[in-house]
Amino acid sequence: MRNRPTSIGAYARSFAGLVTLRFDSPSADSGSFLVAVTERGMPATDVLALLKELRKDDLPTHGGTTTAYVFDSGVPGIDDLAAAAHAAVASVNGLDPMQFPSVARIQRDLLDAVIPKLGGSDTAVGTVTSGGTESIMLAVLGARERWRANGGLGTPQIVIPVSGHGAFHKAAHLFGLDVVTVGVDPETLRADADAVARAINDQTAIVAVSAPSYPHGVIDPITEIAAAAEAAGAACHVDACMGGWILPFLRERGVEGPDFDLSVPGVTSLSVDMHKYGYVPKGVSLLLQTSAELRQKHWFAHSDWPGYSLVTPTLASSRPAGPMAAAWAVMHSLGFDTIGELAMRAHGAARSLAEGVATIDGLRTIGSVDSTLVAIADDGALDDPDIRVVIDEVSTRGWFIQAQPGYGSMPPTAHATLTPAAADRIPAFVEVLRESAAAARSVGRVKADPALVAEASSWDVASVDATEVSNLVDKAGVVGDQLPARKAAFYALIDEVPPPVANRIMMEVFNRALAREPR
Numbered sequence: 172m173r174n175r176p177t178s179i180g181a182y183a184r185s186f187a188g189l190v191t192l193r194f195d196s197p198s199a200d201s202g203s204f205l206v207a208v209t210e211r212g213m214p215a216t217d218v219l220a221l222l223k224e225l226r227k228d229d230l231p232t233h234g235g236t237t238t239a240y241v242f243d244s245g246v247p248g249i250d251d252l253a254a255a256a257h258a259a260v261a262s263v264n265g266l267d268p269m270q271f272p273s274v275a276r277i278q279r280d281l282l283d284a285v286i287p288k289l290g291g292s293d294t295a296v297g298t299v300t301s302g303g304t305e306s307i308m309l310a311v312l313g314a315r316e317r318w319r320a321n322g323g324l325g326t327p328q329i330v331i332p333v334s335g336h337g338a339f340h341k342a343a344h345l346f347g348l349d350v351v352t353v354g355v356d357p358e359t360l361r362a363d364a365d366a367v368a369r370a371i372n373d374q375t376a377i378v379a380v381s382a383p384s385y386p387h388g389v390i391d392p393i394t395e396i397a398a399a400a401e402a403a404g405a406a407c408h409v410d411a412c413m414g415g416w417i418l419p420f421l422r423e424r425g426v427e428g429p430d431f432d433l434s435v436p437g438v439t440s441l442s443v444d445m446h447k448y449g450y451v452p453k454g455v456s457l458l459l460q461t462s463a464e465l466r467q468k469h470w471f472a473h474s475d476w477p478g479y480s481l482v483t484p485t486l487a488s489s490r491p492a493g494p495m496a497a498a499w500a501v502m503h504s505l506g507f508d509t510i511g512e513l514a515m516r517a518h519g520a521a522r523s524l525a526e527g528v529a530t531i532d533g534l535r536t537i538g539s540v541d542s543t544l545v546a547i548a549d550d551g552a553l554d555d556p557d558i559r560v561v562i563d564e565v566s567t568r569g570w571f572i573q574a575q576p577g578y579g580s581m582p583p584t585a586h587a588t589l590t591p592a593a594a595d596r597i598p599a600f601v602e603v604l605r606e607s608a609a610a611a612r613s614v615g616r617v618k619a620d621p622a623l624v625a626e627a628s629s630w631d632v633a634s635v636d637a638t639e640v641s642n643l644v645d646k647a648g649v650v651g652d653q654l655p656a657r658k659a660a661f662y663a664l665i666d667e668v669p670p671p672v673a674n675r676i677m678m679e680v681f682n683r684a685l686a687r688e689p690r
């Protein structure tokens with residue numbers, strides 16, 4: 172990839188500096204150096220040193236300053252335990268729980284512990300998946316099959332509030348459902364239950380709700396919506412990927428809020444990500460369902476070939492046991508008391524952050540802190556700081572908050588997922604935000620370059636020439652696969668173009684990041 176700031180030369184030189192095995196002229200021709208490394212191999216210590224080197228430009232994964240993507244419990248030793256548990260079963264194949272009974276046991280133990288905490292009855296069941304997206308995809312697939320089995324004809328539909336996660340849209344795309352989106356209440360940003368009820372019809376296979384929603388951290392009116400789904404014979408999935416391992420512990424400790432779990436009449440499934448507030452490395456989520464019959468609807472079996480009988484409860488066939496073992500180990504090591512304390516710490520951190528933001532001139536939060544997520548907006552006047560500039564200013568001060576676009580009447584926001592590791596640092600974070608807001612106010616509001624907006628908005632994304640997309644991405648300040656250091660104008664562009672165009676632009680950036688680098 173041309174223009175990649177970590178050039179192939181720098182990359183190869185980092186090899187040369189670290190490895191004990193020497194090559195003839197490592198810096199002269201970096202391409203041939205890499206080929207030589209690949210051919211001859213390297214000692215394990217060198218390989219590991221290189222991996223460490225590769226991570227030096229990554230966002231920090233620990234310490235709480237990265238308020239998206241990563242989940243740090245802050246508990247000493249927990250990461251080492253997760254890694255050791257992962258390693259202990261790394262060679263096992265989760266494909267066949269009869270041949271590897273440990274895999275069956277680990278899953279059963281996890282589900283037996285989690286299902287009652289999330290309102291599941293004795294007949295509730297579950298599936299260990301690779302992540303929230305897979306849990307949601309399986310819920311949608313199962314609901315589609317159930318809808319067909321109940322006589323559904325034509326194209327099934329999913330009804331989803333606009334605040335629902337993209338994983339539902341991905342599932343609809345892959346499994347052939349139409350998506351019917353409905354609005355949220357403009358004040359609370361919770362799904363509009365009446366609008367959901369009106370959108371449900373004979374084609375509705377499944378209705379999606381969130382606990383809480385990713386963009387604004389609010390719990391939808393699940394009781395009303397699940398009742399409407401049930402009345403129409405549709406499934407209702409609660410996306411508790413974020414809140415599923417926080418909210419039960421908050422409720423036990425007296426934090427009140429709307430009902431959200433499997434005990435709500437009409438709820439048929441719920442997803443909870445262990446690789447979020449289960450504090451384990453990525454690759455493990457749980458899909459809980461109210462009956463084994465519903466669970467079997469997303470299974471696939473095949474014996475009509477001369478090979479083994481394939482039965483797959485998940486999307487993958489051969490599958491790792493490491494992530495589930497890590498979740499099992501961390502859960503049993505921490506125990507519910509500590510997991511509950513950690514949940515309170517994360518929730519407390521989110522609340523203090525929201526309170527702190529309220530004291531900052533020009534900033535506010537929208538939605539509400541129902542769990543551990545905070546959405547920060549600017550006050551919106553021309554002389555107020557632009558939240559997208561605030562995000563840039565925050566990153567120069569060592570913290571990371573995630574840019575979220577505006578949508579309808581909802582303003583652009585910065586998303587913060589609070590973890591226990593951040594809990595003691597909230598006063599410092601609020602000061603960073605205060606300074607950032609002041610700095611952003613003097614920068615002024617950003618606007619995307621109108622010429623770029625006009626050009627991109629004119630694309631027919633199905634047929635636009637790849638070179639044209641690439642040129643525009645260059646003009647938007649992207650160098651190779653690196654967004655500009657100050658990203659506000661880029662995000663303004665993404666915000667101002669139609670969503671299919673935004674998709675096309677972001678796919679070009681990903682395309683560059685994932686491009687080959689021929690040797």
Ligand SMILES: *Cc1c(COP(=O)(O)O)cnc(C)c1O
Pocket residue numbers: 302303304305336338381383384385410411412413444456
């Ligand atoms: C994280 C998340 C998902 C998707 O989960 P992945 O683990 O990233 O696949 C879905 N919904 C919500 C609310 C989430 O927070």
